[in-house]
Amino acid sequence: xxxxxxxxxxxxxxxxxxxxxxxxxxxxxxxxxxxxxxxxxxxxxxxxxxxxxxxxxxxxxxxxxxxxxxxxxxxxxxxxxxxxxxxxxxxxxxxxxxxxxxxxxxxxxxxxxxxxxxxxxxxxxxxxxxxxxxxxxxxxxxxxxxxxxxxxxxxxxxxxxxxxxxxxxxxxxxxxxxxxxxxxxxxxxxxxxxxxxxxxxxxxxxxxxxxxxxxxxxxxxxxxxxxxxxxxxxxxxxxxxxxxxxxxxxxxxxxxxxxxxxxxxxxxxxxxxxxxxxxxxxxxxxxxxxxxxxxxxxxxxxxxxxxxxxxxxxxxxxxxxxxxxxxxxxxxxxxxxxxxxxxxxxxxxx
Ligand code: NAP
Numbered sequence: 371x372x373x374x375x376x377x378x379x380x381x382x383x384x385x386x387x388x389x390x391x392x393x394x395x396x397x398x399x400x401x402x403x404x405x406x407x408x409x410x411x412x413x414x415x416x417x418x419x420x421x422x423x424x425x426x427x428x429x430x431x432x433x434x435x436x437x438x439x440x441x442x443x444x445x446x447x448x449x450x451x452x453x454x455x456x457x458x459x460x461x462x463x464x465x466x467x468x469x470x471x472x473x474x475x476x477x478x479x480x481x482x483x484x485x486x487x488x489x490x491x492x493x494x495x496x497x498x499x500x501x502x503x504x505x506x507x508x509x510x511x512x513x514x515x516x517x518x519x520x521x522x523x524x525x526x527x528x529x530x531x532x533x534x535x536x537x538x539x540x541x542x543x544x545x546x547x548x549x550x551x552x553x554x555x556x557x558x559x560x561x562x563x564x565x566x567x568x569x570x571x572x573x574x575x576x577x578x579x580x581x582x583x584x585x586x587x588x589x590x591x592x593x594x595x596x597x598x599x600x601x602x603x604x605x606x607x608x609x610x611x612x613x614x615x616x617x618x619x620x621x622x623x624x625x626x627x628x629x630x631x632x633x634x635x636x637x638x639x640x641x642x643x644x645x646x647x648x649x650x651x652x653x654x655x656x657x658x659x660x661x662x663x664x665x666x667x668x669x670x671x672x673x674x675x676x677x678x679x680x681x682x683x684x685x686x687x688x689x690x691x692x693x694x695x696x697x698x699x700x701x702x703x704x705x706x707x708x709x710x711x712x713x714x715x716x717x718x719x720x
Contacts, residue, residue, distance in 0.1 A: 375719065377710075378404035378446035378470075380461070382437065383411050383420035385552045386452035386475050389703035391416075394450075395429035397707070398646050399714060404444045405437050412439035423553060442468035447719055448710050451476055452703070466511040471719045473514055473710040475702045477571075480515045480579060483592075487582045488514050489522060489705065490642045490712045491652050492529045495587050497716055502590045512718060514709050519701025520544045520572065520603065520612050521579040523693045526676040527653055528618065530636040531629060531689075532584055532595070536621030539687055540599040542576060545606040545613040547664065550697045556605055566605040576601035611664030612697045619687035626681050629689050630655060633678060645711040647704060649674050655681075662694035673699030674708075 374397070379390045382405035394402050406412075411419035417433035438444065440457075442464055449465050451458055451474040458476035465472050479485045484503035486496040500512050517525065520542075528537055546569060548555050560566055577599040584595040606613075636653045637643065643650045649671050656662050656679035667677040673696035684690040695701050713719050 374401035375399055375448060375714065376401055376403040376446045377448040377450060378402075378406055378438070378444045379450045379452070380406045380440065381408075381452040381454070382416065383407050384452055385423070385549055386698055386702045388420060388422060388424050389698045390450050390452065390707070391429060391432055392424055392426075393703055393707055395431065399711060400448065400707075402432065403446050405432065405435050406440055406444065407437040409439070411437045413437065421553070442470075444470070447471065448473060448713075450703070450706055450710065462513055463507070463509070466507070466509040466513050469510040471512050471514075471710065471713055473516070473706045473713070475516050475706050477518065477575065479513050480517065481582065486514045487517055487579060488709045488712070489517065489525060489583060490645065490648065490708050491638045492525055492583050493585070494639060494642055494712060496592060497712065497718065498587055499590050499592060500718055512713075514713065516702065516705040516709060517579045517583060518572070518575045519550055519695065519697035520546060520614060521576055521583070522701045522705060523612055523614050523676050523695030524576065524616055525580050525583040526695070527616070527633055527678050527691065527693055528580065528584060530632045530653070531618060531620070534628075534632045535624045537584070537595075537597050537618055538621055539619035540580065540597055541617040541687060542599065542601040543615045544572075544601065544603045545608070546572075546603060547608045547610050547612055547697055548605065549610050550612060551605065561605060561607050564607065567602075569603045569605055572603040573601045608664045610696060610698060611668030612695050612701065613662070613664050614693045615690070616693060617684045617687045617690045620689070624688055626683060626689070630681050641715060642712065645708060645715060647674065647708045647711055652676060653678060655679065662692060664694050667694045668696040672704070674704055676700065
């Protein structure tokens with residue numbers, strides 16, 4: 371058996387960081403060798419530094435691990451970043467410069483030239499821009515990024531529909547879980563008995579990120595998709611799981627039966643489906659009239675599947691549907707782990 375690859379988690383104490391710890395505790399390829407925190411946490415045992423908020427116990431092997439400061443001298447080859455935006459902006463390039471492969475959940479470099487914005491089932495070929503990234507920036511390491519959690523639940527079903535029918539317009543109304551705001555997140559008096567119709571910066575990410583994800587590669591250059599997207603993003607009193615009501619306009623006429631078939635038939639490319647965290651069929655099409663729902667569907671296939679349903683004709687565009695994605699799993703930590711698995715498989719982690 372190959373020795374596991376040593377990995378570090380940056381911002382290991384937060385909402386996404388705890389997911390990384392939970393998911394990587396028994397990962398077949400990766401071994402957690404460093405848990406990294408802010409000045410507040412560094413030097414403390416992990417169990418003391420973090421307020422564990424996930425179902426189940428903090429994995430006992432990490433309770434006593436001393437949280438490291440944000441140094442670039444970590445005993446790891448991959449770093450998973452759940453850093454806040456401003457910290458990621460400054461530090462992720464330093465980790466790439468120091469030779470680490472950075473798999474980031476932060477938005478700092480999602481729209482940066484030569485940095486893949488990646489969902490392996492959607493655009494694994496975008497990793498071919500990495501040699502350009504290293505050459506342009508002189509990094510022995512690299513950065514890949516995961517999309518915004520809401521965009522993930524939209525781009526996944528759009529991918530097979532775009533391949534089959536050509537997506538032109540997308541209109542989205544999201545109902546996003548509280549955990550998407552981190553901990554402690556939204557004040558209870560703002561979210562209880564309420565819908566909060568504003569998430570700073572969220573609507574602005576939907577169009578550019580979706581265009582990049584569905585874009586094509588011309589040699590090592592990324593050509594963004596030309597679709598137009600508009601989003602209304604709302605925070606709702608759900609703990610985990612982002613729901614999106616999506617309407618799509620296509621280049622050609624599409625029947626509901628054809629669209630349903632295309633979504634059901636969507637499979638990961640053979641290389642991707644062999645990765646430890648991948649599913650052969652990452653989209654689940656729910657036939658019931660009242661599914662998907664966040665409480666019932668967010669954990670589908672260990673939180674890695676995107677569930678869609680309520681496919682019907684749209685009077686404004688062509689097709690309407692509902693999607694549910696687990697925001698801290700597929701939309702954050704699990705997605706970033708799958709990205710790192712792809713990096714290893716493709717030989718980008720020396
Ligand atoms: P969170 O629960 O608020 O946790 C914040 C984390 O950032 C903590 O681990 C904290 O460490 C660390 N931190 C804060 N200030 C720091 C500093 N100055 N230097 C180093 N570390 C610092 O946030 P989260 O929800 O996990 O989000 C983390 C990142 O993931 C953000 O960039 C977010 O946009 C992205 N993201 C989140 C979700 C989601 O659903 N929550 C989904 C996709 C992407 P200490 O505890 O040690 O202070």
